[in-house]
Each structure stands twice: as C-alpha cells, then as structure tokens.
Amino acid sequence: MADNSFEQRRAILKGAISASTLALVAASGLLLPQRVLAHWPTDAFNAKTVEDALLALLGHAEVVDDSVVQFKVGTPPSYAVNGASVPIEIQSSLSDIERIAILVEKNPNPLAMSLDFTPAVKLPFKSMIKIAEDSLVIAVISAGGKLYRTSRMVEVDIGGCA
C-alpha cells in the first residue's frame, strides 16, 4: 500500500513537471517573439551607447585603432540630404575577417548591423542605413582576434530615424 501511493505520487509529480515545462516553453515563445531568434543579439541591438553595444556583441569593448589598416565608411556622403537612407560602403585590406559591426553613435540604438563573415565572403560590403542626426558612423572589424575601428562624420539634413 505504501509502495503504491509512492508510485502514484511519483507519477503525479512527473506529470506536473512536464506540464509546467511545456507551459513555460509556450509562454516564453508566445510572449517574446524575438526569443524565437535565439541567435539575434538582443542586448547588443538594444544597447543605448556604442560601448555597450560593442561589449554585448563582441565581448570586450577595447578596440585597437590601427592606422595601418585602411577601410572606409560611407563612400559618397559626408553630407546626406536624407538620413533615412544613407549609403555606406565598408572596404578593408584585412583578411580573415570574422565579424563587422556598423554603428551610428547618435542613434537611439547605435548598433545598425552586424555581419558574420565566412572566408567565402569578400569586401566591399555596401548597404543603406538610417541616421537620426549628425553623427559619427563607426565600423568595427573583428579579425584575427583583434578589433579594428574606423569612423566617419556624417551630417544629415532630414533625420532618418522614423
């Protein structure tokens, strides 16, 4: 009899545990749709400052400023009429690039883009970003365990962070 009730309790407990686990999984999935993308670095993209974003994305905020390395941000404009789409171009003589982060210092969330490279990909990389107000646009390249940083001032006429 004692054995029997013990078995019963175990079964009930097991059922309760799996049910609550399921409920948890469902709740987390439903309440936080961005958690579906577990690999999307939420902290980095929601960071309010450049330093925080880099820390969250690349692990350490310390950056090598290496003048030997040439790469550039923003081919045409140091002055853009419309901040809603500012063309940028990243070029570099570095090889073995692992990751590139593009940040706009004055945007509410500075991190604009993060690129995960494989050896099959080559620069230049071009895209369009939004710039809220006159701001530094910063590109950080992570290559061979080091971070290289360059920046460029971009002035905008109409802020583009709608």
Add this chain to the structure above:
Amino acid sequence: MGLAAKDRIRAKLKEDETTVRLLLAHPMHTGRGKNEAGELIPAEYIQDIRCWRNDDEVLTIKCGTATARNPYFSFQLVGGALGDKITIRWVDNIGAKGTAETIVG
C-alpha cells in the same frame, strides 16, 4: 502587411568573384515612427538575413532598427561558377519570413 514589391536578388560572376546584390521589400519600422494620425507604428524590421551559395552558408547579416527601409545589400563572394545557386532567407522581429534565390550569371 501589403508587401506588393518583391525581394530582388542578382548575382554576377566577374573575374573570379561573384557579386551579389540584394534588395528586400520591407518597411523596416523602428517602433518610434508615427503615422498620419500621430499613433506610433509598432516595430517591424528584419533581424536576420542568411545567405547560402549552393549548400554552404556564407554570410549572416543581423540588422537592427537602423537599417534603411527596403534594405539594400551588396557583397562579394570569392570564386564561384556560372550556375551556382545563391539563396537568401530573412526573418523579421514579428516572425515574418521571406526567401529569394537566383542563379549566378
């Protein structure tokens, strides 16, 4: 969502490298903009774009809200051959998905 426009992708082989150009049709709302009635437009933006060449994943682009509306990307792939298949898949923050593919020409 009313996305009338289509995602477009082109890939071209030139002198041992493949240039991929990609134009996605997406409003990219940051969650801070307002509509005509002055109400906030909820955030809706692409978060994750992946690119495959044939069966190899070659590039991942993660976007924040600062990527421009109807995002445009251009990049090079080392080598490649005529007839390679380039595939793109994207996912936005509310779970909408899209895919585009092209043959290298």
